[in-house]
Amino acid sequence: MGNKLLHILNILFFFYCEVVIGNVNIENNKITNVFHRCEKSEENIQIQKDRSQLTNFYFNGIDSRIKLNCGSVISKPFTFCAWIKPEDIHKNDMAIMGIPDVFWLFASTNREIRFAELSIGNIYTSGVLLSNNVWSFMCFVVDYKSVKIYCNSDYIGEFQFVNDYDFGNSLIIGKDNYQSAFHGNMREISVYDGKLDTEVIKDLYAESSRQQPLTEGLVIYYPYDDDKFFQAYKGSGLKINNVIFKPDSIHGTVGYFSGKESFIDFGLIPIDNVVSVSLWIKPQLLSQKKGALISLRQAISFSLTAEGRLVLTIPTIVDLKENSVQLKMNSWHHVGITFKEGKGVTFYLNGEKIGDSPIEEYKDATKELRIGTNIWSEFFIGEMDDLIIWNRVLSDEEIRHVFKKDNEYWQNELKPKRIQQFQYKVFVLPILSLLFLLFLFLKIRSKKRKLVYGSVEQMDPFLIKLNEIVEEKFADPNFMVDGFSLLMGMSKTKLYNELKLRTGRSPKEYIRECRLLKASEMLRESDMPVNEISEAVGFISRAYFNKCFREKFGKTPTEFRLN
The missing domain is CATH 2.60.120.200 (Jelly Rolls)
Structure with missing residues (x-):
């Protein structure tokens, strides 16, 4: 029924x-x-x-x-x-x-x-x-x-x-x-x-x-900042070879490809005679050989030339090069590529169509997907982020939505979660930077009497207990991670994981941060000599105290007091 x-x-x-x-x-x-x-x-x-x-x-x-x-x-x-x-x-x-x-x-x-x-x-x-x-x-x-x-x-x-x-x-x-x-x-x-x-x-x-979501026909979405990725088939799994994952100020965590032996292998994927690719790239070296971005091994290869131009290569048949643009080194670009047998290739840059090349011939072959290299050992040097591959041809409008990260067009959890920022004009960057520094300065001043991570009312029980212990023990120069974990009633590993999750700091960094903030209060509000303040907040070495204080506040303790 x-x-x-x-x-x-x-x-x-x-x-x-x-x-x-x-x-x-x-x-x-x-x-x-x-x-x-x-x-x-x-x-x-x-x-x-x-x-x-x-x-x-x-x-x-x-x-x-x-x-x-x-x-x-x-x-x-x-x-x-x-x-x-x-x-x-x-x-x-x-x-x-x-x-x-x-x-x-x-x-x-x-x-x-x-x-x-x-x-x-x-x-x-x-x-x-x-x-x-x-x-x-x-x-x-x-x-x-x-x-x-x-x-x-x-x-x-x-x-x-x-x-x-x-x-x-x-x-x-x-x-x-x-x-x-x-x-x-x-x-x-x-x-x-x-x-x-x-x-x-x-x-x-x-x-x-x-009316179709962008996830229609999605085969792979790999955001690089996560050890998980989406694949719409039962493939052989992800294999990473000499790719370094590192932070980027605009894109979060990205993959860095360092050369010949640096690539990501997805194994066999279900691409027949049609494919669309979206990825962000930041070239750091344009090699004399074509720098392979993506290759379906024996079938096709999408690359970047030494002049910074996009190219599709079909082995033994043809190179299709887009000559109207030249990508710059050390700058982020969004690259979109669509290919269909019998139609040819269309290139997109930053959401806009920049050219296409028709082709009738095509060598069908096993579709073993590799990122960063191809069958000629051509390789890419630079950073990549948000690799997305579909087994259908996306329209011009859809490519624009992918570039802009328009969430309404994804319609499920597979959508890229970060909002990409891209190439602000030169005169805007200094203004934004000054506004951001002013915001940080005001935020620090408004919270000068608080501990590192907000008021007690905003904390969970773990942080309440943690701050009580640090407040009581920070003046003791022998108060280190071993004693910290013992007083918290947990192993050093568990303490590290819990604290890192909540604050982004290790226990050692957290203790040092609290000591430095307490020292800054004492410098502002008392006439105690700097060496006495150093000892009062648990630093044994005056030189080490000065070094840590400068790293935190950009000034020596004496300069901080004068200002």
């Missing part, structure tokens, strides 16, 4: 999306989507939600199908649209849709669309290269004489019927009269009671694409 109720709710959700939302731009042309208004039967169809939380029909590749009885529409020109995501596309032809005894349209094993007119033969398209487990938006405009085909809003071609047919009343989705059945997912299935023109189809595609 529960499954049936869920199924009904999903159908109602489809009805809302298809009829209420899907017809906004169509109604002006008096063309409507009738998919949920016609009599419909489903056989072995599962309703699923994928990781992006979009609801889909799942076809099992054996006996799944949807039959649509809608004679008033099928018997005259109509348009069929759907997002399709085939599985195992290389193994079998898969029927997408057709009218029994008239024609069928298939996702073919050569990744093209196959048109089959009854008793006539097969015609294959060119310009469609579907990918395994990748969503594609298909539209078929059908009238009595021909079928026009669109893929991702691109017009592919038109096939003429040889014979005249009575189209009948039924449209079959996902299975033909023989052995070809669709294996994979379909969503936003629509049947319009008229012929949609190219512009309307482009609008439908653009609107539907905007």
Whole structure:
């Protein structure tokens, strides 16, 4: 009963999306989507939600199908649209849709669309290269004489019927009269009671694409500042070789690649003939050889030339270089790259498209992903942050959202959490720096009588006890970490971990900080000699006290008192 109720709710959700939302731009042309208004039967169809939380029909590749009885529409020109995501596309032809005894349209094993007119033969398209487990938006405009085909809003071609047919009343989705059945997912299935023109189809595609989260098609997201990363497949795991993780003032923790033996290996990943890449880079040396950013080993390599230009290399075939820009050393850049077999490569810099290069040839190969090197031992020297890879082509608009970290377009926990700051103009930086220093100065003055980490009321029990002990013992020069952990009733390791988590300081640093703050109070509010203050706060050596005080306040104790 529960499954049936869920199924009904999903159908109602489809009805809302298809009829209420899907017809906004169509109604002006008096063309409507009738998919949920016609009599419909489903056989072995599962309703699923994928990781992006979009609801889909799942076809099992054996006996799944949807039959649509809608004679008033099928018997005259109509348009069929759907997002399709085939599985195992290389193994079998898969029927997408057709009218029994008239024609069928298939996702073919050569990744093209196959048109089959009854008793006539097969015609294959060119310009469609579907990918395994990748969503594609298909539209078929059908009238009595021909079928026009669109893929991702691109017009592919038109096939003429040889014979005249009575189209009948039924449209079959996902299975033909023989052995070809669709294996994979379909969503936003629509049947319009008229012929949609190219512009309307482009609008439908653009609107539907905007509703997708950026996590659609996400294969890898690796933020570098975490030992965990997201991967949408069961791969061999992450292998890091001579990559140093270090802090950066703008990007937090980043990966530093130091040369030939410095790379990150993700193993085999499910990239077919289409890929989008987003990453932040800060080159520190532009080598004479191309500095490899990302390589799918035998297939393609994205690199940076000695002149600071982006390049895509397809081994033994071609270099595609973007000559309109020159990346600077020791500056952060956001680089976006999309590639599709048969289309070519498009380069983006800081969210804006800077050029593209078409290419027809492509050497398909095992997709072993490496960051920072390629098969020619070309390597990258510099820093990287926020590597993101999709097995689909992102649009210009989506690349801009990735660059800007627009959270509403991610829609789940995989979104990058830091807000990237990027290349402020030179005259703004000094002003921001002065404002920040003024803020720190006022903050320190307002809290001069407090301990290191705020008032007791703001602390948890651990910090309350800790501050009580430090307040009592800081004047004792023999009060060190061993005694600290003993009084706290925990091991030195546990004390270190708990204190580091709450304050960012080690126990030794915390004790020293408290002693220095107490010394600064005494310098301001008493006439005690500096050497006596040094002893009173637990420093044995006057020289060591002076050194620590200068590191903390930027002045010697004497200079601090005078000011």
